[in-house]
Amino acid sequence: MYPIAIASLVTIIFVIQYFYPDPTLSYMTSQIGNWGIIFAAYAMAYGLVNLVTRRAMDVIKSRGRNLYSLWILIMAVVTSTLGIFGGIGQPQYSWIYTFIYSSLGATLYSFSYLYTASAGVRVLRVKNLLTALFLFGAVFTLLGDVPAIRSFVPQFFDLRQWITGELARGPYIAFNMSVGIGIAIMGLRVIIGAERRWAGIED
Amino acid sequence: MTETKGMDWLAFFRKYRRQTTQSLIIAIIIIPLIRPLGLPLPITERPKAVYAIIETLGPETKVICSMNIAIGLMGDVNPGTIAIFHHLFRRGVKLYIVGFNEDGVSVILEPYILAAAKPEIYGYVYGKDWCVLGYVPGGTVAWSTFAANIRSAVQYDKYGNYIDDLPMMKGVNSLNDFDIILDCGGDHTDIVVQQWADPYNKPYISSAGIGGVTIWLEPYFKTGQLDGYVAGVTQGAEYEQLVGISGRALSTIDGVALSNLFILTLVILGNIMLFKSKVR
Numbered sequence: 001m002y003p004i005a006i007a008s009l010v011t012i013i014f015v016i017q018y019f020y021p022d023p024t025l026s027y028m029t030s031q032i033g034n035w036g037i038i039f040a041a042y043a044m045a046y047g048l049v050n051l052v053t054r055r056a057m058d059v060i061k062s063r064g065r066n067l068y069s070l071w072i073l074i075m076a077v078v079t080s081t082l083g084i085f086g087g088i089g090q091p092q093y094s095w096i097y098t099f100i101y102s103s104l105g106a107t108l109y110s111f112s113y114l115y116t117a118s119a120g121v122r123v124l125r126v127k128n129l130l131t132a133l134f135l136f137g138a139v140f141t142l143l144g145d146v147p148a149i150r151s152f153v154p155q156f157f158d159l160r161q162w163i164t165g166e167l168a169r170g171p172y173i174a175f176n177m178s179v180g181i182g183i184a185i186m187g188l189r190v191i192i193g194a195e196r197r198w199a200g201i202e203d
Numbered sequence: 204m205t206e207t208k209g210m211d212w213l214a215f216f217r218k219y220r221r222q223t224t225q226s227l228i229i230a231i232i233i234i235p236l237i238r239p240l241g242l243p244l245p246i247t248e249r250p251k252a253v254y255a256i257i258e259t260l261g262p263e264t265k266v267i268c269s270m271n272i273a274i275g276l277m278g279d280v281n282p283g284t285i286a287i288f289h290h291l292f293r294r295g296v297k298l299y300i301v302g303f304n305e306d307g308v309s310v311i312l313e314p315y316i317l318a319a320a321k322p323e324i325y326g327y328v329y330g331k332d333w334c335v336l337g338y339v340p341g342g343t344v345a346w347s348t349f350a351a352n353i354r355s356a357v358q359y360d361k362y363g364n365y366i367d368d369l370p371m372m373k374g375v376n377s378l379n380d381f382d383i384i385l386d387c388g389g390d391h392t393d394i395v396v397q398q399w400a401d402p403y404n405k406p407y408i409s410s411a412g413i414g415g416v417t418i419w420l421e422p423y424f425k426t427g428q429l430d431g432y433v434a435g436v437t438q439g440a441e442y443e444q445l446v447g448i449s450g451r452a453l454s455t456i457d458g459v460a461l462s463n464l465f466i467l468t469l470v471i472l473g474n475i476m477l478f479k480s481k482v483r
Contacts, residue, residue: 001372026351029351030351030355030364031355032344033347033348033355033356034348034355036341036344036345036348037340037341037345037348037356038455040340040341040342040345041340041341043340044340070249087269087363094314097309098310098314101274101310102274102306102310102314102315103409105275105277106277106278109275109276109277110278112275114229115225117228117462118221118224120466121224121466121473124470124473125473125474125477126477138470139467139471142463142467143467145413145437145463146460147244147245147437147456148244148460148465149464152243154245165421165422165424166424168421169421169422169425172418172422173422176452
């Protein structure tokens with residue numbers, strides 16, 4: 001019950017402060033914001049504890065992911081130890097980030113590009129009117145994206161801008177409005193205590 | 204005989220479609236890196252808008268830069284960001300950098316952005332001309348709190364200095380004290396508009412990935428809530444041309460152009476083959 005009451009109170013304070021700016025309310029929202037930042041930092045530590053617990057159980061109970069789990073545990077311990085005791089400026093810690101973490105991140109993104117390319121070739125087939133429209137949109141967007149093509153035929157770039165800017169704007173605004181209305185409804189449900197799933201309470 | 208051979212190739216491609224496509228794309232990207240083709244690169248309006256805005260800035264201008272590049276998007280976002288940083292340093296602005304995601308300030312800023320843009324060659328001194336206010340966790344709440352009162356969100360910079368000891372932090376208390384917003388990453392455009400640019404009425408420019416153009420950048424640019432953006436490696440290369448530097452984007456742009464054309468060719472060929480098989 002307490003978490004729901006706290007969430008309702010915090011939401012009400014933020015809503016009132018938004019419509020009626022007042023120094024006391026501004027101070028309160030600022031303090032709540034600070035708590036939010038502290039909680040977010042704490043959540044990272046909690047996430048690490050959760051990760052270590054789950055992966056350790058994988059290893060102990062031999063759930064078939066032993067090697068991966070063990071490797072995650074080793075890296076979590078090594079990185080945390082280096083970061084906590086040496087600071088984030090320490091060369092070994094920086095090395096792990098630069099040569100392992102960032103390289104793997106960039107590699108995964110590159111893979112997604114390759115898969116998107118081959119998937120695009122399979123998906124962009126004319127089967128009916130809608131897929132034909134989809135194909136034409138994709139073709140002109142791609143043509144407008146190639147600088148060498150648009151230097152000879154600038155109209156391709158104009159068409160691409162029209163597709164991404166004008167044609168896509170309407171649905172995007174509608175999508176954003178529906179998300180906004182959804183958030184407002186969710187906020188109201190939190191304020192009156194009708195929405196309690198975030199606190200782990202099922203109706 | 205020739206037809207049979209042709210059919211064999213077709214059968215091979217059909218059987219190993221994914222592998223063949225991906226191998227050819229890799230080759231098409233790598234070959235221009237080794238031997239650049241020097242394909243023409245016209246400069247578009249969005250990077251020109253960013254360039255024009257930065258040209259109006261001077262040594263008294265305070266730029267707040269939210270560094271939120273995701274690690275996977277480095278290849279796409281970094282070239283444009285580095286070119287913008289060069290331009291900002293050339294104009295002599297005061298640059299305040301802060302991060303709201305895990306990667307930006309912690310992983311990407313120093314080894315990739317600052318190592319390439321090199322503030323020291325422009326005579327920049329840390330704490331006097333530029334500073335890194337570290338990573339602030341907490342999502343939207345962190346953006347909002349930082350904007351309202353910097354010291355309630357950040358008390359020490361990334362290197363452990365008390366921010367009040369930095370000369371450039373004197374008189375800088377909230378977002379009201381900055382002149383322009385630069386967001387690097389582009390994934391947080393909604394939050395920047397809602398928490399920073401609109402409430403504090405500040406000009407806002409962005410360096411982003413190409414994937415965010417349609418849904419995040421262009422709608423806000425059309426409404427005037429975003430004043431300009433450099434999206435993806437192509438516009439990054441355009442910005443490098445504008446600033447007059449020869450960076451990574453210009454060296455990779457031929458590969459990007461050729462790979463796009465290759466995908467386009469495959470799409471058209473695939474549809475011709477589909478049409479032919481239906482006619483038969």
